[in-house]
Amino acid sequence: xxxxxxxxxxxxxxxxxxxxxxxxxxxxxxxxxxxxxxxxxxxxxxxxxxxxxxxxxxxxxxxxxxxxxxxxxxxxxxxxxxxxxxxxxxxxxxxxxxxxxxxxxxxxxxxxxxxxxxxxxxxxxxxxxxxxxxxxxxxxxxxxxxxxxxxxxxxxxxxxxxxxxxxxxxxxxxxxxxxxxxxxxxxxxxxxxxxxxxxxxxxxxxxxxxxxxxxxxxxxxxxxxxxxxxxxxxxxxxxxxxxxxxxxxxxxxxxxxxxxxxxxxxxxxxxxxxxxxxxxxxxxxxxxxxxxxxxxxxxxxxxxxxxxxxxxxxxxxxxxxxxxxxxxxxxxxxxxxxxxxxxxxxxxxxxxxxxxxxxxxxxxxxxxxxxxxxxxxxxxxxxxxxxxxxxxxxxxx
Numbered sequence: 001x002x003x004x005x006x007x008x009x010x011x012x013x014x015x016x017x018x019x020x021x022x023x024x025x026x027x028x029x030x031x032x033x034x035x036x037x038x039x040x041x042x043x044x045x046x047x048x049x050x051x052x053x054x055x056x057x058x059x060x061x062x063x064x065x066x067x068x069x070x071x072x073x074x075x076x077x078x079x080x081x082x083x084x085x086x087x088x089x090x091x092x093x094x095x096x097x098x099x100x101x102x103x104x105x106x107x108x109x110x111x112x113x114x115x116x117x118x119x120x121x122x123x124x125x126x127x128x129x130x131x132x133x134x135x136x137x138x139x140x141x142x143x144x145x146x147x148x149x150x151x152x153x154x155x156x157x158x159x160x161x162x163x164x165x166x167x168x169x170x171x172x173x174x175x176x177x178x179x180x181x182x183x184x185x186x187x188x189x190x191x192x193x194x195x196x197x198x199x200x201x202x203x204x205x206x207x208x209x210x211x212x213x214x215x216x217x218x219x220x221x222x223x224x225x226x227x228x229x230x231x232x233x234x235x236x237x238x239x240x241x242x243x244x245x246x247x248x249x250x251x252x253x254x255x256x257x258x259x260x261x262x263x264x265x266x267x268x269x270x271x272x273x274x275x276x277x278x279x280x281x282x283x284x285x286x287x288x289x290x291x292x293x294x295x296x297x298x299x300x301x302x303x304x305x306x307x308x309x310x311x312x313x314x315x316x317x318x319x320x321x322x323x324x325x326x327x328x329x330x331x332x333x334x335x336x337x338x339x340x341x342x343x344x345x346x347x348x349x350x351x352x353x354x355x356x357x358x359x360x361x362x363x364x365x366x367x368x369x370x371x372x373x374x375x376x377x378x379x380x381x382x383x384x385x386x387x388x389x390x391x392x393x394x395x396x397x
Contacts, residue, residue, distance in 0.1 A: 020287045020321040028359050038077045045070040047392025055144045056136035056384045065096045081115040100147055103132045121161045129153045138347055139303055152179040168200030188302040189221035212239045218300055227304050230265035235298045237275050254278030261298050268307045287321035307341035325359035349375040365394045
């Protein structure tokens with residue numbers, strides 16, 4: 001898998017706001033398999049990665065080389081008033097020395113968008129993922145002597161949108177179920193239910209103002225976890241902000257507000273905090289794109305001794321066409337995880353990386369990338385740093 005998994009989709013016309021990867025380039029245009037109104041794309045990434053700190057530890061670091069293979073099939077169908085997208089993927093990794101870390105993840109997803117009328121639309125999404133827990137996850141419990149945890153995640157979402165000349169409305173409902181396959185981790189299994197309502201007002205194009213209210217409900221599989229705590233909880237939130245909804249140099253939305261964490265267990269304290277969420281894309285030139293993403297809010301936790309968790313995340317991505325067949329992707333990010341409860345650990349993770357891709361022809365490309373990450377904490381045992389270097393080949397049909 002590439003360090004930064006860039007999309008392989010291809011646009012049919014030059015337009016500001018499109019990713020430089022998606023813009024047409026003579027002799028390198030992606031040609032999907034066409035079956036009437038259906039497009040089929042088949043991708044395969046093969047790569048080798050050198051990891052300087054596989055187990056994400058402060059001391060006694062262990063390095064290794066990992067070989068990745070990642071096939072993916074995408075199907076798109078478009079009718080007069082409907083669009084359907086489906087995809088299946090897999091990723092297998094094999095370590096040269098640390099064979100206990102070998103793992104395979106896979107998944108499938110489908111999404112539908114239906115235009116009920118000019119002002120009304122309905123969209124759905126359903127996906128299943130078999131994921132592998134990262135060794136650097138602050139929630140991870142598995143030791144280096146155990147295999148990394150496998151997690152089944154099933155999620156679905158339904159959205160209704162109303163677009164008037166001045167007023168808009170978005171109603172969204174979703175559910176996600178996470179299941180850790182290791183029986184020793186069953187207290188981390190949970191189902192999350194989410195609902196949100198967003199009202200949009202457009203005083204003057206292209207800017208719009210919005211207010212969004214949301215509620216998250218988390219029900220854990222076990223009545224109490226290994227700490228003797230009932231983790232079931234409800235989080236309420238309210239955001240207000242601004243968005244720019246038309247294609248142009250600057251698009252996206254950003255909102256800020258507050259959230260309220262309301263646990264079922266009387267041992268846990270209720271908590272209120274600052275919340276914000278947003279993403280902004282700036283396209284100063286057709287072949288240059290920069291994206292910034294922001295988030296702060298309540299996050300599920302089953303960490304021993306913790307009564308709650310708040311995450312703050314900031315990420316920045318640059319996509320640049322250096323030459324007609326040479327693409328560059330740069331990325332930087334910062335995450336702060338604040339636990340509440342015994343210990344009240346604070347973790348800050350900073351990362352940066354770059355990837356270069358050379359398009360050999362419309363079917364094949366070569367890529368190389370490097371990234372570096374470092375985590376600091378008030379608990380020295382939680383700290384680590386690591387670098388990764390990756391080279392590989394991509395094929396697309």
